[in-house]
Amino acid sequence: MKIVIAPDSFKGSLTAKQVSQSIQKGFKQVFPDAKYVLVPMADGGEGTVQSLVDATNGKLKELEVVGPLGNKVKAKYGILGDGITGVIEMAEASGIGYVNKDTKNPLITTTYGTGELIKACIDSGVKKIIIGIGGSATNDGGAGMAEALGVKFLDSKGKDIPRGGGGLSQLAKIDISGVDPKVYQTEIIIASDVTNPLCGKTGASYVFGPQKGATPEMILTLDANLRHYADLIKKQLGKDVADVPGTGAAGGLGAGLLVFTNSKMQKGIDIVVDYVKLVNELKDADLCITGEGGIDYQTQYGKAPFGVAQAAKKANPKLPVVAIAGTLGKDIEALYEKGFDAIFGTIEEVAQLEDIIAKAEESLVRTSINVARALKIKL
Structure with missing residues (x-):
């Protein structure tokens, strides 16, 4: 099984590369023999x-x-x-x-x-x-x-x-x-x-x-x-x-x-997707995982996870796309018609922002394990 991990950064806490590595760490505990391809992403802005x-x-x-x-x-x-x-x-x-x-x-x-x-x-x-x-x-x-x-x-x-x-x-x-x-x-x-x-x-x-x-x-x-x-x-x-x-x-x-x-x-x-040749990596993938610090209905207006989801569906219309975000905002349901198959948040409890940021990697790994376990039921 090939899993492509292509998230943006969690701004203020983790770079896109660190997010990719944390998701991989969680998924490996459930799918240790999968082939993982990490593609850190951005949308032209910070990072x-x-x-x-x-x-x-x-x-x-x-x-x-x-x-x-x-x-x-x-x-x-x-x-x-x-x-x-x-x-x-x-x-x-x-x-x-x-x-x-x-x-x-x-x-x-x-x-x-x-x-x-x-x-x-x-x-x-x-x-x-x-x-x-x-x-x-x-x-x-x-x-x-x-x-x-x-x-x-x-x-x-x-x-x-x-x-x-x-x-x-x-x-x-x-x-x-x-x-x-x-x-x-x-x-x-x-x-x-x-x-x-x-x-x-x-x-x-x-x-x-x-x-x-x-x-x-x-x-x-x-x-x-x-x-x-x-x-x-x-x-x-x-x-x-x-x-x-x-x-x-x-x-x-x-x-x-x-x-x-x-x-x-x-x-x-579009620049980043083209330059990292994301579509080519996704053509033979079994799962695509993306994400960023916060996802809401505005994600569809040019944010990195949206670009990744579009690239995934271009590579293979049936390729499952899962997004993992620190916070889930307003009207994320709109994204299910834009190439996303499932969206998960990582914040587990009410806490001060600095505490959430400090535990960002730990929370992301734990969420990734849970997402992988849920997917294993079907996969």
Whole structure:
């Protein structure tokens, strides 16, 4: 019997690899002779770097870069097992975790550090970069990222404009002459499920600005600045990105990547499923197990377990798919029509969150044993 174990992380407690190993540990006590294939997963958000590095036997690297507030931070990125693909989470360099209620300010936060990670990957010789762009603290349209790659953003006097969403109001000229040709020769895949445009009431500033500290007055300023930015991009570079779906992701980083790099957008979970060749592993499997920290009706909107379930049914419509999650949320019944055959939770008793996290591995192993015993009745 072949069992494919392909979960996302249990955020805050276990990586996807640790979750895979814990499920295997439990199942082995019931099915000791089964063949187990562990495929750590992610959906393009937090944990994507670690999951893809683990799944491909790649290498995790660390670099000191400019954080969203201009101070130095340490950010991780990965070089996958093929040696020619880099993987980045923009939140590692420019994420909301680097600011707090007193310091978050999208008028000044910058994506410069994300650009430094891209440059580090390119300088290492990769031919492709996968970049997850969720969880940003920024609203600069990716200008900081582009600056790190050699683009100059100048005011009417030919001086560099200030970094951040506020500085874009001073932009008069965009100079791309200093960009290394290798930037355009490197394929960049943007992992994002966001479909918001760069500008307008459904754009980056209005929809995502408040969670980054934008007041109603700031939102008006930021949106006007991104509109000005987009107008100059169209006039000077011939690219129209103001209303393109997805360009509003990560405070407009989606737009910046599409304009200043050789990039395209794709759903995060689809990227991971393709890259780890999950469908191939599932074709001759007898059981697929997936999961993540929390599962509810929203799981069907691009989360890793949903992607795994879809891949399983693509490989074999009759392949049983079992999900194991830390918590089970609202309306999980909807998932039974989306490729899931059974869904189990691991929390056994009411407890403080820190105690639940501390016992996450123990609870996951115990639940896996129970799930395996239930399946053995039929299998």
